[in-house]
Amino acid sequence: MSNVRTRRGVVAGSVVLILVLIIVATSGGVLSGAKTIARGVVAPFSWTISAIARPIGNAFAGAFNYSNVVNQNAQLRSELGRAEMRASEVQTLEQQLQEVSALQNLTFVGSLRVLTAQVTTNSPTNFSASFTIARGIDDGVQDGMPVVSNGGLVGRVVAVTSHTASVLMITDATSVTGATFGDATTDVLIDGRGVDQPIVATSVPLSAPISPGTVFVTSGLSGGLYPAGIPVATVKAVTLTPGASTYDFTLAPSANLHSLGYVDVLLWEPAT
């Protein structure tokens, strides 16, 4: 009995081990393989929970709308709720259409080809300013490609699968963006400070003619992560420490990073 159990355990273990090795081999590395396995384990459950949670969330949204019609009878409230839900959907669709339309008129991407992508999920953690888009390798997206939205730079692709890509935003604590302004004689590094935090440029020479409202654009230096000329941020506040020989700036991102329904991936790869 014990031998049979042991044999079953060995067979089951071997099958699992073979599966793990296949996944690791096909997904490009141990870390990537581990992530793929972990995602595969959780995916069915998170899909199910999403499917359950979304209607509940919609019901809550509907409840908020109902507060304006508390004097209506139950039937009217029900009909109004349905109508408001439809109106809300239409509004969302109109907003999405506007965003997509606005993206078609981007002025700063020049002759670069762009690929419009829908934002599917935001980062699930407090420690990474990122999101996922519904475009991947099969659509021509590659690691390192810049991502913009109407208004300016959003970030860059840092991980890509067949049908999805992860975008690290310029506000992420690990993000550093090379930028310049005006006649492009002064280069600065713009640092992210984490989710929902303003971005900053530090140690800028006092000789640089910068004031609130100055717009920083990507410098496009050789070997840089971005092509030149993409608006990154606008100077919001200037900090000058007494006795210091440099400025520090607090910046507001040019792109509206709080309402990203659709973004454009620039089909441009950084030089290696």
Added chain:
Amino acid sequence: MTRGLLALALTTVILVALQLAAISPLRVGGVVVMVIWLWPLSLSLTGDTRVAAVTGFLAGVLFDAHSLAPFALSGVVGVVVALAAGPLGREGVGDLDGAAWWVTPALGAATGFMSPLVYVVAGALTGHPDLWRGNLGVMMVVNAVACAVLARPFTRLAQYLANSGGWSRA
């Protein structure tokens, strides 16, 4: 025991999925409430630190697979939480039926408060020194409040699994 561990594994995967699909998008004051760090505390309070540590680590790894944050760092926090709460669990502190009603929520609050800090420190020690940036203070406070509220139901669930799985203190 094996069936109990399978139930624990399934519950943990469902909790991670719940975190990813429902709790993370629901930011409170711009902050994600990390219930996957409360889970190892709840398991540890049932008395088996080893089960709590392994489960906390695996929950963290499963979660980290879905983000660009350093892989497995959330798992490290889960292990730290489990190990820190281990002695309390073995002594019966935080036992829902034995201790004062506020003890478990207080332990949950302490866990929620300290976990983001542990994450940042662990990140700094493993070559990710930038994680302290951001709303660390707000994260700690929001997670403390949320974990205080959720501590009793989570610990009740852990206790149920422990009793049916055969690794409870009793």
